[in-house]
Amino acid sequence: MMKKEEFTFFEAYLSEELSEVERLSFENRLKQEDELSEAFNNYKELYSFLEHKFTTEKATEAFTKNLSEISDGYFTSKKKTKVIKFRPWQYAAAASVVLFLGITMFNNFGTNPVYSDFAVHETLSLTERGNQNQLYLNAEQAFNSSDYEQAEQLFSEILVTNSNIVEVELYKAISLIEINQFTSADKILLGISNQNSAYKNSAKWYLALSKLKQKQYDDCELLLKEIPVGTDAYELAQELLSAL
Amino acid sequence: MNDKKAHRDQLYIVGLLNNDSIIIKEIYEKFVPKVVHYVSRNSGNEHDANDIVQEVLITIYHQAQKNNFKLTCPFDAYFFLLCKRMWFNVLKKTSKKEVTINEEILSINDDASLVAFETIEFDKRQQLFEEMFQKLGNACKELLKASFTIKSLQEVADKLGVSYGYVRKKKSLCVGKLTKLVQGSPVFKKFKN
Numbered sequence: 001m002m003k004k005e006e007f008t009f010f011e012a013y014l015s016e017e018l019s020e021v022e023r024l025s026f027e028n029r030l031k032q033e034d035e036l037s038e039a040f041n042n043y044k045e046l047y048s049f050l051e052h053k054f055t056t057e058k059a060t061e062a063f064t065k066n067l068s069e070i071s072d073g074y075f076t077s078k079k080k081t082k083v084i085k086f087r088p089w090q091y092a093a094a095a096s097v098v099l100f101l102g103i104t105m106f107n108n109f110g111t112n113p114v115y116s117d118f119a120v121h122e123t124l125s126l127t128e129r130g131n132q133n134q135l136y137l138n139a140e141q142a143f144n145s146s147d148y149e150q151a152e153q154l155f156s157e158i159l160v161t162n163s164n165i166v167e168v169e170l171y172k173a174i175s176l177i178e179i180n181q182f183t184s185a186d187k188i189l190l191g192i193s194n195q196n197s198a199y200k201n202s203a204k205w206y207l208a209l210s211k212l213k214q215k216q217y218d219d220c221e222l223l224l225k226e227i228p229v230g231t232d233a234y235e236l237a238q239e240l241l242s243a244l
Numbered sequence: 245m246n247d248k249k250a251h252r253d254q255l256y257i258v259g260l261l262n263n264d265s266i267i268i269k270e271i272y273e274k275f276v277p278k279v280v281h282y283v284s285r286n287s288g289n290e291h292d293a294n295d296i297v298q299e300v301l302i303t304i305y306h307q308a309q310k311n312n313f314k315l316t317c318p319f320d321a322y323f324f325l326l327c328k329r330m331w332f333n334v335l336k337k338t339s340k341k342e343v344t345i346n347e348e349i350l351s352i353n354d355d356a357s358l359v360a361f362e363t364i365e366f367d368k369r370q371q372l373f374e375e376m377f378q379k380l381g382n383a384c385k386e387l388l389k390a391s392f393t394i395k396s397l398q399e400v401a402d403k404l405g406v407s408y409g410y411v412r413k414k415k416s417l418c419v420g421k422l423t424k425l426v427q428g429s430p431v432f433k434k435f436k437n
Contacts, residue, residue: 007420008413043423049373050419054392056309063263063305067298070265074272075294123289144284 002039010043113243115213118236119178124171143171148178166197170206177210185210205233208240217244248355253319260301261308271301275320279327287335293327296334300326303367310366321356322363329364365435372432376425384418391415 012018013026030037124143126136139154155172158165169188176185189210192203204227211220221244227237259267276297283293300323307313315322377385390400391411401411426432 002420002424004417004420007416007423011412011416011419039423039427042427043419045369046373046422046426047419049370050377050388050392050422052310053374053377054389057393059263060302060305063260064302066263066265067268067301070268070272071294071298074269074276075290123284125287125289 002035006036006039007043010040014044014047112215112217113212113240115209117243118212118240119209120236121174126168139168139171143175146178148175151175152179152181166192166195166199170199170203173203173210174206177206177213180213182210182214201227201231201233205237208237212240220244248314248316250314251316251318253317253322254315256319257304257308257313257315260305268301271319271323272297275323278320278324282324282328283331286331288331292331292334296327296330300330303363306370307363307366315359317355317359321354322359325356325360326363329360368431369435372429373422373426376422376429379425380418380422384414384421387411387414388418388422 009018009026013023018026030040121143124140126140135154135158139151139158142148142151142154152172152175155168155175158168159172162168170192173185173188173192176182176188186207189203189207192199193201193207204223208220208223208227211217211223221241224237224241224244227233256267256271258264259271276293279297280290280293283296284290303326304323377388380388387400387404390403391397394400394403397411397415398408401408404411406414
């Protein structure tokens, strides 16, 4: 292991404070002693690490802050314009649809908002909680890849044996909205929103979205107003309210 | 660094380095959707993707600050490989379930993998150094901070109320201590193999 004095020597060498004789003898030792030369190289690397760390601290802070703002902006605005996910064969059309959406959103102030602008479904992960059941996995995959018909069937299958999984009920209802089976969707959502569970307000939000898709704007508005401050759905609700 | 010419996408590296909001936004618009898609398909969600993207961009930013970093491949490929790698690491750490993402990053021998590999190695070293720095005593941390922020050691000595000779010696001993910590870490030993 290196002696402490060697480090003082490294420092003196790097800041060119050694005499000619001392310098030459040190360089000679570096050539001959592997351990010394390795320690010296590591010392130099750490020296430059520290120099970089402290001289760029402020710039890094500014960068991180700016980045986080841009990122938040990007992900929030994405939520506003995101439509349902596309299947691979739809990719070709995707670009023009997004462009079209952008333009219509720009030009259509004053007209009613549309469902697809607000229907942002969180990625479902039923299996995240250690549940490796194939049925759950399939349901999750179908939903996340926007195959709502398939997802709805699989959710129903799950509910046959586990009728009280509120999360699955909620996602079944979302799938039903996607495939325009509003009566069944609304019935489930109404049920969840009248119970006390973590999904109560999400259910209200989706019920409002269902009404939006059915162009029942007054019902939609009433439901949105019921979503309390401080919940996840509140901000979305306010956004939609201001668009109505 | 190799002698190849920088790719025209170097502009993204320069943009990050200059904290150029327009370029950063462009990166989000052009390259982030692919990452969100990938993470969402591999046990994650948009929120995870957001974290990964920020972390990777900070890593690239640090890498860009050092050694005249030159991008010799399209930014898209480089950035995506780094995000994939980062997400793979997150999954490995947080999930008990088997991670099935292919680690093609080390097997495809193209420019993008090489540059990404360089950045990953750089990042690993930086993280280790930072971790070891945090292990130093407060006296060392403060002295190092002061002596690398304030250029004149005399000023540092005045500020800390000690002699110039003491600061000079202590600085070298603290960097030395950090060197020893790093050299002694198993992670560092692995780097060499």
